[in-house]
Amino acid sequence: MTTPAKPANRHHKRPRGEGQWALGYREPLNKNEENKKNDDGLNVRQRIIDVYSKQGFDSIDPADLRGRMRWYGLYTQRKPGIDGGKTAVLEPEELDDRYFMLRVRIDGGRLDLAQLRVIADISNLYGRGTADVTDRQNIQLHWIEIEAVPDIWERLESVGLSTTEACGDTPRVIMGCPLAGIDTDEVIDGSALVQEIHDTYIGDPAFSNLPRKFKSAVSGCPAHCTVHEINDVAFVGVVNDSGERGFDLWVGGGLSTNPMLGKRLGVFLTPEQVSPAYGGVIGIFRDYGYRRLRHRARIKFLINDWGAEKFRDVLEKEYLGYALPDGPAPEPPRGGRRDHVGVFPQKDGNFYVGFAPKVGRLDGDRLHLIADIAERHGSDRVHTTVEQKMVILDVAPDRVESLVAELEAADLQVNPSTFRRQTMACTGIEFCKLAIVETKALASNLIDELEQRLPDFSSPLTINVNGCPNSCARIQVADIGLKGQLVVNDRGEQVEGFQVHLGGSLGVNPGFGRKVRGLKTTSEDLPDYVERVLRNFEKQKDDGESFSEWVQRADDADLT
Incomplete structure (x- = not known):
């Protein structure tokens, strides 16, 4: 007698795939993935040269305009006059201006004078004089017309610069210490490795379709100036027990709306192993990264789910083909500020x-x-x-x-001053289609106000101003991080303002800023707010106590 089959459980569902190529999920699961499957972003270059630059803005395919052109550092600017309340309401074509932001990638932050002058010439000829140094060592230009792009590329490439993969779901600029090779205290010079990684991987179609952007850093800087804790992959200079100089490998740092600090894999890499290890990490991201939901497509989500031990195991067995020795953690950053002013x-x-x-x-x-x-x-x-x-x-x-x-x-x-030295601002609503509030002019005015009001303030203090929740200006790891949003003022009007994050830090005691319930400020009231909090800090701080340390013990009333 046969046993009757059990009735199917109608409520049982197969686990939903995350779009990981290595597990067989090759069909595009969202519009971005579909566009990338239809045509590699690197292929847009020839269309820009042959078609769009000759036929003008209206000839650009929408899938190129809002997608593939980013593979060459091109984003449409925000159309002037659209207030922040409409940022998330309007369709992309309603926000698009007919001009572009163009990002010039400067790997390792290294420029010679010929290169600097070419960027200056392009700025004046084609960008209405604009030129912003970013917090990833690039220079961004604005007001670029599509007709000018081929000439801009020729000028940049004549001096060894490019915009290739400056944006998009690609391996973006490789950050490095600007003092590599000359710093008296550096652990190891990473500049040749930055160049090797660039020459090996940038523009390679094997790595031009990643689940999302991929941010990198290679540095032996004793000040840890490349903020390795918040990069997708970072190689940090160390000295092992045998006195060999090499690198510690970190994976999965990133901020935005879901901030995470990078995780140490615990390995020691010789300089010769850095580029292969970079290829392994980016290969894991390409093959195992989550592609179904765009907001979960960064590598930080993958390593957060896997853990560092599994990630290291996959890297060694599937991508490198050999085991890596254990290695030491980096020394704490050199005292003082993590910059080079x-x-x-x-x-x-x-x-x-x-x-x-x-x-x-x-x-x-x-x-x-x-x-x-x-x-x-x-x-x-x-x-x-x-x-x-x-x-x-x-x-x-x-x-x-x-x-x-x-x-x-x-x-x-x-x-x-501390304020001039350590205030940072993203592009903001002036040009960015994601922004809700103005940032650059506001941050500049804030510096002026604080210098007048607190002329003797000398403690290290980072003030990071961001125009939206995406944290391009690293708000969660700032002493005072300001996330742009619309707020209601004392008169009941909806105006530009910020949610405040306090006491974020990297380095010896890394952590994300504290949010006090309901703590927001209007842009107009921002100087008064910052002055008030800094005066409280000055009165209450212990000898040698940093702002972020004080924030952790301060009463809410002293932070509002």
């Missing part, structure tokens, strides 16, 4: 001079001026930092004083 000695007896443009905002004429000042003082290198600042390298000791004087006279401050 000021005058400091190099290994070779020369000096470098770091200076602070206000919130990274420059223009073509000032880029030319910076190049001229550097050249007059014997330097051929001006590098960008991840804090929206710049550094002139290779200055002879007897020329430092003159260089500093010329920079300061141009309001490019070498000895800035």
